[in-house]
Amino acid sequence: MLSTMTTDSANGRDRSASTRERLLEAAVEAFATSGFAGTTTRDIASRAGMSPAAVYVHHATKEDLLFEISRRGHRSAVEIIEKASQSATDPVDRVRAMVTEFSRWHAVNSRVGRIVQYEFDALTPEHRAEIAEYRRAIEALTREALEAGVATGSMTVSDTKGTALALLSLSIDLVRWYNPSGATTPDEMAALHGDLALRMVGATA
Amino acid sequence: MLSTMTTDSANGRDRSASTRERLLEAAVEAFATSGFAGTTTRDIASRAGMSPAAVYVHHATKEDLLFEISRRGHRSAVEIIEKASQSATDPVDRVRAMVTEFSRWHAVNSRVGRIVQYEFDALTPEHRAEIAEYRRAIEALTREALEAGVATGSMTVSDTKGTALALLSLSIDLVRWYNPSGATTPDEMAALHGDLALRMVGATA
DNA sequence: CCAATGACTAAGCGCTTGCTTAGTGTGTCA
DNA sequence: TGACACACTAAGCAAGCGCTTAGTCATTGG
Numbered sequence A, B: 001m002l003s004t005m006t007t008d009s010a011n012g013r014d015r016s017a018s019t020r021e022r023l024l025e026a027a028v029e030a031f032a033t034s035g036f037a038g039t040t041t042r043d044i045a046s047r048a049g050m051s052p053a054a055v056y057v058h059h060a061t062k063e064d065l066l067f068e069i070s071r072r073g074h075r076s077a078v079e080i081i082e083k084a085s086q087s088a089t090d091p092v093d094r095v096r097a098m099v100t101e102f103s104r105w106h107a108v109n110s111r112v113g114r115i116v117q118y119e120f121d122a123l124t125p126e127h128r129a130e131i132a133e134y135r136r137a138i139e140a141l142t143r144e145a146l147e148a149g150v151a152t153g154s155m156t157v158s159d160t161k162g163t164a165l166a167l168l169s170l171s172i173d174l175v176r177w178y179n180p181s182g183a184t185t186p187d188e189m190a191a192l193h194g195d196l197a198l199r200m201v202g203a204t205a
Numbered sequence C: 001c002c003a004a005t006g007a008c009t010a011a012g013c014g015c016t017t018g019c020t021t022a023g024t025g026t027g028t029c030a
Numbered sequence D: 001t002g003a004c005a006c007a008c009t010a011a012g013c014a015a016g017c018g019c020t021t022a023g024t025c026a027t028t029g030g
Helices: A012-034 A041-047 A052-058 A062-086 A092-107 A109-116 A125-151 A159-171 A186-200 B011-035 B041-047 B052-058 B063-088 B091-108 B112-116 B125-152 B160-172 B184-201
Strands: none
Touching: A012 A041, A012 A052, A012 A062, A041 A052, A041 A062, A041 A125, A052 B052, A052 B091, A062 A092, A062 A109, A062 A125, A092 A109, A092 A125, A092 A186, A109 B063, A125 A159, A159 A186, A159 B160, A159 B184, A186 B112, A186 B160, B011 B052, B011 B063, B011 B112, B041 B052, B041 B063, B063 B091, B063 B125, B091 B112, B091 B125, B091 B160, B091 B184, B125 B160, B160 B184
């Protein structure tokens, strides 16, 4: 029989793991709201309902919290765009899928997305180097999709690098203003950006 | 005869005004590099070659420096996009001019642009209210240009509000990654975004 | 049942923060 | 020439910072 653990009957290991996650969630809220430099470790602890020192039982430094959030966020985003890239063989369908899913991800995960996109410079040089790899992968995948479309003649794009960055900008800039409790749903944002992307690459919808 | 003032023979009033500007320029560099919360008043003072207390001779608080930078930046951006809006009667030409000039502004002023776009939440509620007005004006001008194009039949846009935000995203997201000492010039960015904008609104280039 | 383990806290250390105070030096007027 | 005005600084204050230390207490394996 599977564990019927309730919140107040966790064993040591479960308790530790879930507290670690609670602190990460508290850090996401704090960093997304106040930025990394504007957030205090006391703020993170109190959002998680714990004493200031509890943060350091589970995470070595404040920057380690940021790195963990940024790494998970980037890996999730890369996964989404890779999956979208593989979902279609036709380059036009592929570009639509990639932009649609990338925008949906930024709308659904707008709090984490804000940290992912705006707190890159707050990472240590070593951590920044790892994160930079994920970003390069996303840009490369996008550019390759455009090059494939140009090669088959189904798209008209003279500056594939610049256009790839512009496509990504549509999705990424969402985290600056998107309001999860507003009227526009992630699906609507995703569909709009997917349509706009096809126009931007000169594909016939 | 006009003043032949040299840097070391300024009178009190000139000296005061130029020191005030030097501190603002130092604050722009500091805020753009480290963010508002990550910048110390000592950092601003030392970038301006002065003692920490000198900041407070010319500016009441650190947030006042941010507000002055943000206000000037927004006013300049509004001016640019208003002028572009008035430069053409044909809606398609107007949209191209607006996006072209807005992107050029963000590429040329990428340091100030970063502060303008990312430090909005660091302002006091009163200051934030004034800045919000400038932002509303920019969004309204853009949406109106699209509505004019739809009305004359020269554009095909079903969601004018969403598309207006997407057009602005192209320009604004520049400040996140644009490198002034890189290979791409502001003119190139501006032209690319102008072209993409016309495709996005379904205009025949 | 008892020693060991490890999650968690109270208190606080050394340092930095935004900003102030008290004073110095220099150019400007009557 | 001397009193004033004002740009600017040296020193420092109260508060808050990231992080540590020393310890309490509940759970667990033998």
